[in-house]
Amino acid sequence: MKIAFMGTPEFAVASLKRLVEDGHEIVGVFTQPDKPGNRKQLKMPAVKEYALSKNLPVFQPEKMRGEEPLSLLRSLAPELSVVAAYGQILPEAIIAVPPLGTVNIHASLLPKYRGAAPINRAILDGENETGVTLMYIASRLDAGDMICARRTPILPEDDAETLFARLAGIGAELLSETIPAIAAGTAPRTPQDETRATYAKMLSRELSPIDWSSPAQRVIDHVRGLVPWPCASMLLDGKTVKVWHAERGGATNDAPGTLRASKRGIAAACGDGNCIFVTELQPEGGKRMSASAWLNGKRVSAGTVLA
RNA sequence: CGCGGGAUAGAGCAGUUGGCAGCUCGUCGGGCUCAUAACCCGGAGGUCGAGGGUUCAAGUCCCUCUCCCGCAA
Numbered sequence: 458m459k460i461a462f463m464g465t466p467e468f469a470v471a472s473l474k475r476l477v478e479d480g481h482e483i484v485g486v487f488t489q490p491d492k493p494g495n496r497k498q499l500k501m502p503a504v505k506e507y508a509l510s511k512n513l514p515v516f517q518p519e520k521m522r523g524e525e526p527l528s529l530l531r532s533l534a535p536e537l538s539v540v541a542a543y544g545q546i547l548p549e550a551i552i553a554v555p556p557l558g559t560v561n562i563h564a565s566l567l568p569k570y571r572g573a574a575p576i577n578r579a580i581l582d583g584e585n586e587t588g589v590t591l592m593y594i595a596s597r598l599d600a601g602d603m604i605c606a607r608r609t610p611i612l613p614e615d616d617a618e619t620l621f622a623r624l625a626g627i628g629a630e631l632l633s634e635t636i637p638a639i640a641a642g643t644a645p646r647t648p649q650d651e652t653r654a655t656y657a658k659m660l661s662r663e664l665s666p667i668d669w670s671s672p673a674q675r676v677i678d679h680v681r682g683l684v685p686w687p688c689a690s691m692l693l694d695g696k697t698v699k700v701w702h703a704e705r706g707g708a709t710n711d712a713p714g715t716l717r718a719s720k721r722g723i724a725a726a727c728g729d730g731n732c733i734f735v736t737e738l739q740p741e742g743g744k745r746m747s748a749s750a751w752l753n754g755k756r757v758s759a760g761t762v763l764a
Numbered sequence: 765c766g767c768g769g770g771a772u773a774g775a776g777c778a779g780u781u782g783g784c785a786g787c788u789c790g791u792c793g794g795g796c797u798c799a800u801a802a803c804c805c806g807g808a809g810g811u812c813g814a815g816g817g818u819u820c821a822a823g824u825c826c827c828u829c830u831c832c833c834g835c836a837a
Binding site: 492661662697740741745751753 | 769788
């Protein structure tokens with residue numbers, strides 16, 4: 458089948474890859490323009506990198522609105538458009554181009570967690586289940602009719618990175634399995650229950666600081682929900698320290714925010730009388746490292762209290 | 765020319781006004797212990813990121829370069 462693909466980050470690559478492996482003809486890959494990455498260098502989206510490696514035609518319009526992208530897409534004559542974390546709202550005209558429609562792979566169980574950061578938000582909220590929904594695109598954000606969905610548990614040891622990877626795989630699978638029905642016109646269309654819709658707002662750096670008055674589990678969810686960006690953080694000696702990984706500890710009498718060095722990592726007291734062990738962190742200007750390595754150089758005096 | 769931090773033993777760091785290169789962990793050997801991720805004693809391990817300059821003497825001061833990281837998402 459002739460398919461146009463629109464996607465940008467790593468999450469979308471699994472689906473594009475699957476389409477290629479299934480033998481579909483990818484008539485065009487639309488992805489966001491290269492953005493400044495670290496220190497001046499332009500960084501290309503993960504999807505572009507993959508597309509180039511397969512010699513697929515790549516297009517990076519600034520906007521999908523306007524005549525130019527529209528006539529471009531028409532000239533490619535896709536039968537179906539597949540969207541996965543593209544990063545732009547698509548105009549009606551673009552959505553209407555392929556005769557079989559425009560479908561979207563969204564990393565949540567819609568109508569919950571519509572929007573930009575469904576995976577992270579699900580973890581932050583302490584959910585124990587999420588999934589992927591395949592849907593037809595409507596003009597309103599993630600509000601289109603659903604075709605099918607697949608659930609997966611959020612395991613205690615999951616963080617946003619592992620969950621991203623798993624959901625990307627599930628999304629690719631779901632897409633691959635459902636395309637025949639879409640082609641045959643037998644794919645179901647289930648409207649979303651608007652009354653149960655929730656939104657997953659985009660992440661920002663302001664979310665980083667850890668609130669030590671929260672219960673231990675909530676702090677853990679905060680840490681694992683924000684990797685690899687913006688990451689949970691704590692302020693130590695006036696310096697921001699990113700927390701990459703933390704584990705549950707036992708009860709403590711220390712006041713919330715109190716730190717102690719220990720074999721398992723840096724024990725930090727939380728608001729509910731329990732503590733967590735920070736096991737992996739990254740100091741300002743430094744590399745990501747294990748807590749034990751960090752403790753070798755910067756000794757934390759027992760009882761340091763964080764804000 | 766976007767702003768800033770960094771590169772010193774396998775890892776993480778310290779190194780004052782230039783004057784014998786150090787600390788913690790790990791590692792190796794020995795000891796102690798019913799036992800240990802514990803404790804004690806001892807050892808190995810460094811072209812101080814690269815190149816040039818100043819100096820009797822440079823990890824340290826000056827110039828150039830490379831690489832890493834954070835912010836700007």
